[in-house]
Amino acid sequence: MAIRRASHCVYDTRYHLVWAPKYRKWVWQGAVRERVRELFLEIAAHRGFEIEELEAEKDHVHMFLSVPPKGSIGQVVGLLKAVSAREIRAGFPEVRK
Secondary structure, three states: OOOEEOOOOEEOOEEEEEEOOHHHOOOOOOHHHHHHHHHHHHHHHHHOOEEEEEEEOOOOEEEEEEOOOOOOHHHHHHHHHHHHHHHHHHHOHHHHO
């Protein structure tokens, strides 16, 4: 909710993302849900954006995040989807079925 400052800009860009897996399968349960939460927070810390709210339901994820103007929301979503899909498939092979 606060205005953020960078070296050459002042910004307050916030996005509400709702992300559902293919066919809205109930894969966000138990250990998968916790791993997704950890992955998203790690990615955000590493890439310089902030996840203000993160709620993983059984069949979708709600995120409220703030992205600096140097990055686009498309890049952030692509990064979140690519890294989380790779890590979840590697760590939980039963999700593929």
